[in-house]
Structure formats: structure tokens, C-alpha cells
Amino acid sequence: MAEEKKAPAFKKIMAADMMKKVMANHFYDLNNAAKTGSPKVAWCTSVGPAELLRAMGFLVYFPENHGAVLGATRTAMDYIPLANAVGYSPEICSYLTSDIGAFLKGETPLSKQYKEITSLPKPNVLVYNTNQCRDVKDWMQWYGRRLNVPCIGIETFRNIGDVNEDAVKAISAQIKALVPTLEKISGRKLDIDKLREVVGLSRRCTDLWKQVLETSSAIPSPFTFFDGTIHMGPAVVARGTQEAVDYYEHLLPELKKRIADKVAAVEGERHRIYWDGMPVWGKLRELSTLFLEQKTCVVASTYCNSWVFTALDAKDPFDSMARAYTELFIVRSDDAKEKYIERMRDLFKFDGILFHDSKTCPNNSNNRYGMPQRLAEKLGIPSVVIHGDLNDLRCYSEEQSVTQIEAFIEQLEGKK
Amino acid sequence: MASPLFAGIDVGAAATKVALVDASGALVGKAAIPSGMDFAEASETARALALEDAGASAGDLVRTVSTGYGRKNVAFADGTKTEIACHARGAHFYFPEAITIIDIGGQDNKIIKLDAAGNRLDFRMNRKCAAGTGAFLEEIARRIGVRIEEMEGLARLSTERVEIGSFCTVFSATEILALVRRGAKVPDIVKGAFRSVVKRVTEMDPFEGKVVATGGVVAYNSTVVELLSDAVGKPVRTPPAPQLSGAIGAALYARNEPASS
Numbered sequence: 001m002a003e004e005k006k007a008p009a010f011k012k013i014m015a016a017d018m019m020k021k022v023m024a025n026h027f028y029d030l031n032n033a034a035k036t037g038s039p040k041v042a043w044c045t046s047v048g049p050a051e052l053l054r055a056m057g058f059l060v061y062f063p064e065n066h067g068a069v070l071g072a073t074r075t076a077m078d079y080i081p082l083a084n085a086v087g088y089s090p091e092i093c094s095y096l097t098s099d100i101g102a103f104l105k106g107e108t109p110l111s112k113q114y115k116e117i118t119s120l121p122k123p124n125v126l127v128y129n130t131n132q133c134r135d136v137k138d139w140m141q142w143y144g145r146r147l148n149v150p151c152i153g154i155e156t157f158r159n160i161g162d163v164n165e166d167a168v169k170a171i172s173a174q175i176k177a178l179v180p181t182l183e184k185i186s187g188r189k190l191d192i193d194k195l196r197e198v199v200g201l202s203r204r205c206t207d208l209w210k211q212v213l214e215t216s217s218a219i220p221s222p223f224t225f226f227d228g229t230i231h232m233g234p235a236v237v238a239r240g241t242q243e244a245v246d247y248y249e250h251l252l253p254e255l256k257k258r259i260a261d262k263v264a265a266v267e268g269e270r271h272r273i274y275w276d277g278m279p280v281w282g283k284l285r286e287l288s289t290l291f292l293e294q295k296t297c298v299v300a301s302t303y304c305n306s307w308v309f310t311a312l313d314a315k316d317p318f319d320s321m322a323r324a325y326t327e328l329f330i331v332r333s334d335d336a337k338e339k340y341i342e343r344m345r346d347l348f349k350f351d352g353i354l355f356h357d358s359k360t361c362p363n364n365s366n367n368r369y370g371m372p373q374r375l376a377e378k379l380g381i382p383s384v385v386i387h388g389d390l391n392d393l394r395c396y397s398e399e400q401s402v403t404q405i406e407a408f409i410e411q412l413e414g415k416k
Numbered sequence: 417m418a419s420p421l422f423a424g425i426d427v428g429a430a431a432t433k434v435a436l437v438d439a440s441g442a443l444v445g446k447a448a449i450p451s452g453m454d455f456a457e458a459s460e461t462a463r464a465l466a467l468e469d470a471g472a473s474a475g476d477l478v479r480t481v482s483t484g485y486g487r488k489n490v491a492f493a494d495g496t497k498t499e500i501a502c503h504a505r506g507a508h509f510y511f512p513e514a515i516t517i518i519d520i521g522g523q524d525n526k527i528i529k530l531d532a533a534g535n536r537l538d539f540r541m542n543r544k545c546a547a548g549t550g551a552f553l554e555e556i557a558r559r560i561g562v563r564i565e566e567m568e569g570l571a572r573l574s575t576e577r578v579e580i581g582s583f584c585t586v587f588s589a590t591e592i593l594a595l596v597r598r599g600a601k602v603p604d605i606v607k608g609a610f611r612s613v614v615k616r617v618t619e620m621d622p623f624e625g626k627v628v629a630t631g632g633v634v635a636y637n638s639t640v641v642e643l644l645s646d647a648v649g650k651p652v653r654t655p656p657a658p659q660l661s662g663a664i665g666a667a668l669y670a671r672n673e674p675a676s677s
Binding site: 399408 | 498535541
């Protein structure tokens with residue numbers, strides 16, 4: 001019987017120890033800044049203009065990262081109802097509802113991970129970019145009202161095909177328009193050379209993170225989507241810093257050595273899958289074990305690739321930030337997304353796609369307008385849709401999802 | 417030892433089904449009992465009943481494959497397969513051609529597409545929602561105070577069309593209360609509930625090609641098969657034992673394949 005067999009072992013990535021230090025430093029630095037009042041703290045949406053904020057001397061905190069922590073620690077369900085009770089529907093982003101709920105209760109799972117941290121770092125300014133969705137703006141505005149802190153941001157176009165110069169100029173102008181408010185709050189003038197330096201570091205981080213992800217194009221793959229959801233941490237919270245660059249310079253050789261030594265992340269890799277949509281944060285362990293048992297490697301994902309900003313250019317910081325944050329998968333039209341997935345297929349050579357239909361994240365659930373059927377017809381790639389959520393496990397039926405994933409892999413096996 | 421037998425056991429959310437087939441694949445023994453709360457016990461009991469039905473003993477069993485939600489709770493199984501694989505195998509055994517299978521189970525619905533050789537082309541399952549499943553009919557039966565096994569007979573007495581439009585089992589039950597207040601008759605409500613199941617199922621796929629229906633709901637309610645045929649605009653066929661389709665598929669896997677896990 002399957003359950004009596006010893007589960008195959010995960011292969012530890014040794015660089016993880018350094019990553020934990022990078023993440024710990026990030027949170028301790030924020031905690032100290034909030035306590036001492038220096039430097040100033042900006043809260044920023046995860047694909048917002050973090051480079052500008054860093055260049056102006058802010059430490060940057062990302063509520064979405066906290067949302068993912070709430071999901072991964074499975075504490076989200078304790079907090080979502082509290083946000084529902086103050087008028088934020090269970091149908092909207094469960095990062096938002098779990099994060100606001102946790103704030104209302106005065107709790108954070110960070111306090112269990114990091115000694116001395118008892119609360120989130122109070123912001124001096126809140127900065128959003130609606131490139132992902134409207135929810136991130138609503139989320140920041142809630143904190144703005146609650147904490148009486150300025151909330152400013154960028155309103156991005158949505159469902160765009162090719163990112164043309166008109167769009168770039170419009171977004172670039174919005175980023176520039178943030179500067180006077182940020183200068184007032186930070187008490188310092190924008191130093192364009194500092195911005196170029198930060199954008200350059202962010203680009204270097206992106207290039208390295210992209211190379212890390214692309215190691216999964218090797219057969220067998222040395223790295224999985226589930227590894228990516230963990231190791232993306234520095235690319236999310238520390239991009240634009242030397243620490244993030246150092247981390248990926250440390251991780252990349254380890255993965256290249258795995259390729260040279262033919263070390264597979266999933267022993268006996270038989271199938272390769274692309275994960276579209278959000279992770280199910282509270283079930284990462286179970287899902288990664290399931291795929292490991294099924295000798296199937298989830299080699300690439302829309303999600304982990306979302307922190308690849310190849311347009312960033314230190315010579316042209318504002319326009320290149322505008323382009324980078326508008327080229328994101330989530331902002332694009334289905335045509336552009338399908339072309340992107342086709343390129344990913346050519347690179348990562350996957351045999352199937354898993355679409356996660358995330359109940360509270362419609363903008364990052366790409367199965368809802370016929371894309372799986374179009375890709376099957378165009379590329380001959382089969383897919384499976386699982387219904388779940390990023391944080392709200394009440395929307396996830398584990399039994400049904402496991403059966404669907406196992407059945408999908410049986411189907412791929414039948415084609416071998 | 418009598419002729420060698422192969423067992424398939426389908427531990428579903430509502431019922432545990434066992435099929436015993438001989439070396440030719442012929443069904444020689446069967447059983448279906450409620451799964452209850454103890455899947456291990458239900459599977460033991462159902463196997464004993466099926467062996468009794470076949471006039472055989474446990475020693476005659478060469479291999480057993482389990483499937484269904486409780487497939488990993490069957491201690492005596494030599495291997496497991498998903499219910500998608502087993503329903504496909506069971507249905508294709510009786511209809512060896514390109515088919516689309518509709519399985520309406522106690523807790524979920526499956527649509528499975530097979531090519532002429534029985535290879536699976538695609539499948540999908542209902543979302544995390546009981547609307548359109550056997551569980552929906554159980555809830556409606558409870559609300560209107562009839563036994564589930566009475567529903568087919570009642571539906572046959574229906575004279576007026578009643579629509580139940582809600583996507584949600586609980587709201588459908590509320591809708592039924594409103595129908596009762598307006599004087600709707602029980603047979604019409606039952607047939608309306610059947611029609612609601614068919615609507616939920618037929619919105620899962622365009623149903624091109626030949627269609628086969630399986631599962632407990634169609635096994636006990638031929639009205640549902642007729643309504644399905646109307647909805648997809650072509651005859652929907654059923655195998656000889658629709659509720660056992662997954663168990664038969666598992667037994668056929670037990671017959672043809674070494675134990676897998």
C-alpha cells in the first residue's frame with residue numbers, strides 16, 4: 001500500500017541557511033526602524049516601485065509577504081473572519097482579509113519566528129501599484145485610514161498586449177509624481193544616482209533569480225516550484241539591495257552543481273509540470289510531497305516568474321521601472337499570457353499545466369476564460385484545474401485536488 | 417481453488433462498491449453498501465458480501481485494486497488507482513469506442529473523455545460544491561420528507577415542470593420551500609431536482625460524441641438518464657451496473673496489471 005511506503009526524501013538546498021539570515025535581517029531591520037523612527041518605513045505592494053522607496057532612504061515592508069506567511073503558517077483562517085466582520089468580503093483577496101484580520105487581533109506569526117518582534121513595523125507611507133489588482137490598493141487604503149498614514153500609488157492599465165511607449169510614459173509619469181510626497185515624508189531629496197544604483201542592484205537580483213529559475217530547464221530539474229516559493233523571499237523583500245544579489249550568487253552555483261552532477265530535485269523525475277496561478281500556501285508541504293511521490297517535478301510557474309524584471313535599466317530608471325512593472329504576466333492580455341506560456345513550454349519542456357483556480361484571486365486565476373482549452377488546442381498541452389485558494393483553506397478540497405492531480409499524472413503516464 | 421478472481425473496490429463518499437471479475441473480465445460477484453464512517457470496515461464487509469454473491473472465498477482472489485476517496489484505507493488492496501482511471505476503464509469495457517463518460521457520484525461528478533482505444537484524453541471534476549451530485553439529491557429528499565429510493569418513482573408521476581435554479585444545495589433547499597408554499601407537488605419537485613442535477617452536469621462540458629453515464633445516481637434513477645439524453649441531444653447510454661463502474665474498472669486493473677501503488 002502506498003501509505004505504508006516511506007515517503008521519498010526532500011533534498012535540502014544548503015543555501016537555505018543564508019536565505020533565512022537575509023529574511024531575518026530584513027524583519028529585524030524593519031523592527032528596529034519602527035522602534036527608533038529611523039530610517040523611515042514604507043509599505044509597498046509586492047510589485048510596486050520598491051526601488052524608488054529604497055533610493056529615498058526608506059526601509060521597505062511588503063504586506064503581501066506577510067500575507068504569504070499567514071497562509072503558510074495556516075493562521076490565515078483565524079483572521080479572515082475578523083476582516084469579514086468589518087465589511088471585507090470572504091470573496092475578496094484572502095491575503096488582504098487575513099492580514100487585516102491579524103492586525104485587528106494584534107497578532108503576527110512573525111513573532112513566533114523572530115524573537116523580539118511583536119508587531120508589524122509601523123509605516124510612514126503606504127505605496128501601491130494596481131498592476132496586480134484593485135485589492136492591493138484597498139488593502140493599503142485600509143491601513144492608511146486606520147493608521148492615519150499617507151497612501152499613494154500608481155494606477156496601472158490592465159489586460160494589455162504589447163507594452164508600448166505610451167503606456168510606459170504614462171506609468172513613468174505616475175511614478176515620478178510620487179517623488180514630492182516621498183521627499184516630504186523622508187525629509188530628503190531624490191538622488192538620481194542613488195536611484196540608478198538601486199535599480200542596477202534590482203536588475204542584478206532579477207538576472208540572478210531568473211537564472212536560478214531557469215536551472216529547472218535541465219532534465220532532471222535541480223529545483224522545483226515549491227523550492228521557488230521559498231527561495232524567492234529575497235527577490236521579493238530585498239530586491240534593490242546587495243544582500244539579495246549576494247544571496248542568489250550563493251544559491252546559483254549550488255543548483256548548477258546539481259545539474260552537473262545530475263542531481264534531481266524529484267528523484268526519478270518522470271513528468272514535468274507548469275503551475276499557473278497562486279500557490280496554496282497552507283498546503284505547500286503536502287503538495288510538494290504528493291508530486292515527489294508521483295515522480296513529477298513542477299518545474300516552472302507563473303508565480304515565481306513574477307519577480308523577474310528584465311526591463312529594469314539603471315540608465316533609465318523611471319521608464320524602465322514603468323516598463324518592468326507593466327510587463328508583468330498578471331497585467332497582460334490572455335493573448336500575451338498564452339505566448340508567454342508557450343515560451344515557457346519551449347524552455348522548460350513541461351508535459352502538462354496545472355491551473356490553480358484561486359477562489360479569492362480572480363486576477364491570478366487564468367483558467368476562467370478558456371485558456372486551458374486554447375492552450376490544449378494550440379500547443380497540445382493537457383491541463384488540470386484545481387480549485388483552491390492562496391490563503392483560505394476553506395475554499396480548498398484536499399481530497400478532490402489530490403485525486404485530480406494523481407489522475408492527471410496517470411494521464412501523462414499513459415502518454416509516455 | 418475455484419477460478420481465479422480479481423477484485424475491485426471503490427470506496428466512495430457515499431457507498432463502498434466491490435466488483436469481482438474472472439479471468440475473462442466477466443462480473444461474477446458484487447456488493448454495494450454505505451461507506452459510513454469506517455472505510456476499512458466497510459471495505460471488509462463489502463468484500464465479504466461480494467465473495468458470498470460469487471460463491472467464492474477470499475482464497476480465490478488473486479489481486480485487489482482499490483479506488484475512490486477511501487482507496488488508501490483498504491488494507492487488503494495490492495494497489496490503488498484513481499477513480500478517474502477506474503471509471504474510464506470500467507465504462508470502456510462495456511463501450512469499447514471513443515466515449516465521454518459522465519459519472520454522477522455521491523460527492524462529485526466526473527467528465528472523462530476517452531479515445532477509441534480507451535486512452536484518456538481529458539477529464540474534469542466538479543468544483544468544491546455538492547450541487548449536481550448525489551449529496552444534493554439526499555438533501556432535497558430530506559427536505560421534502562421522502563426516502564432517496566422513492567425519488568425515481570415519484571419523478572415518474574410528475575405532470576408539471578418545476579425549475580430549481582440555484583447553484584447551491586442549501587439555497588436550492590430554500591427554493592424548494594418556496595415552491596412548497598406555492599403549492600408545487602412533490603413529484604414535480606423531485607423531477608425538478610433531477611433536472612437541476614442534469615443542468616449542473618451538462619454545464620461541465622459540451623458533450624461531443626457518444627456519451628455514457630455511470631454512478632449511483634443514474635443506477636437508481638433512470639429519469640436522470642432520460643433528462644441527460646434530452647439535455648445533450650442524443651441518447652445517453654449506461655453500462656449494465658452503473659454504480660459499479662469504478663469498482664469494475666479497478667477489478668479489470670487487478671486482472672491485467674501487476675500491483676501498483
